Structures are given as structure tokens and as C-alpha cells.
Amino acid sequence: MQDLLRTAAGVAALIAAGLNAGLFFGFTTAVMPGLSGASDTAFIDVMQRINRRILNPRFFSVFFGAPLLALLWAVAATGSGAAPAVPAWAAFALLAGHFLITVAVNVPLNNALEAAGQAGRAADPAQVRARFEGPWNRWSQVRTVLSAAALACAAAGLALL
Numbered sequence: 001m002q003d004l005l006r007t008a009a010g011v012a013a014l015i016a017a018g019l020n021a022g023l024f025f026g027f028t029t030a031v032m033p034g035l036s037g038a039s040d041t042a043f044i045d046v047m048q049r050i051n052r053r054i055l056n057p058r059f060f061s062v063f064f065g066a067p068l069l070a071l072l073w074a075v076a077a078t079g080s081g082a083a084p085a086v087p088a089w090a091a092f093a094l095l096a097g098h099f100l101i102t103v104a105v106n107v108p109l110n111n112a113l114e115a116a117g118q119a120g121r122a123a124d125p126a127q128v129r130a131r132f133e134g135p136w137n138r139w140s141q142v143r144t145v146l147s148a149a150a151l152a153c154a155a156a157g158l159a160l161l
Helices: 002-036 040-053 057-080 085-115 125-159
Strands: none
Touching: 002 040, 002 057, 002 085, 002 125, 040 085, 040 125, 057 085, 057 125, 085 125
16 A cells, blocks of 8 residues: 555656646746747736736646655655655755745746836836846746756656656
């Protein structure tokens, strides 16, 4: 029974890591490049809309769930002496890093963008965008790499079962 629970935790962590990696990969490769050619006011408006809409139970369950599931899996694998303990702990560390970057960097940038007001009413839309876009994209790319690496670690750990 414990093997089944450990495997289920690993599979759940793998799926959650994959969903996070896919979300951030989509932003890095499609959403943000697509918005790069938009006017400053359109960019601000769309990003504000995205930032509001993403705050939903589906996103939260995956975003918060991924590191928690990886931690559960790592603890279970360590306690049993199972071979996947090392990649499970690596997946947890990578997902925790992606979580911390989001909380420490991307969310404050999102909040600052929201506080700038409606795109058409921002004092200087070009300046608002400049303060947001570069840093947000750089750190989002780091989140993409971390979550993809966590997915690879989770897959490697499951392969060791």
C-alpha cells in the first residue's frame, strides 16, 4: 500500500510539474512574444487582465500543489529508502525555487502593474511597461527552466521505481 501511495504521489508531482512547466513555457514562447509588438496601453491592459484571470482555483491547485506533492513524494521516498528519493528531492527544490521566484519577483511586478491603473490612464504607459516587461520576462524564463527541470527530475524518479 505504501508503494502505491509513494507512486501516486510521484505521478501527481510529475503531472503538476508538467502543468507548471507548460504554463510557463507557453508564456515564454507565445504569450509574451505575442504581446511584445502591442502598444504600451494594450500590453498593460492585457497583462492586467491575464494577472486577474489567472488567480483561480485551477491555477492555485497546480501552482501550490506541485511543490507540496513533490515534498510529499520526496519524504515518502526517503522514508522507504527508495531510489527515487534524490530526483524527488531535486524536483521539490526546483519547484520550491519556481514558487519563491513567483512570490518574490513576479507577483510584486504584477501588483505594481495593477497599481499603475488602467492602461489608458497610466501617467506614462511606456515607463510602466518598461519597469514591468523586462524583469518579468527574465524571471519568468527562469521559472520555465526550473519547472521543466523539475518535470525531468520527477520523470527520472518515477523511472527508478
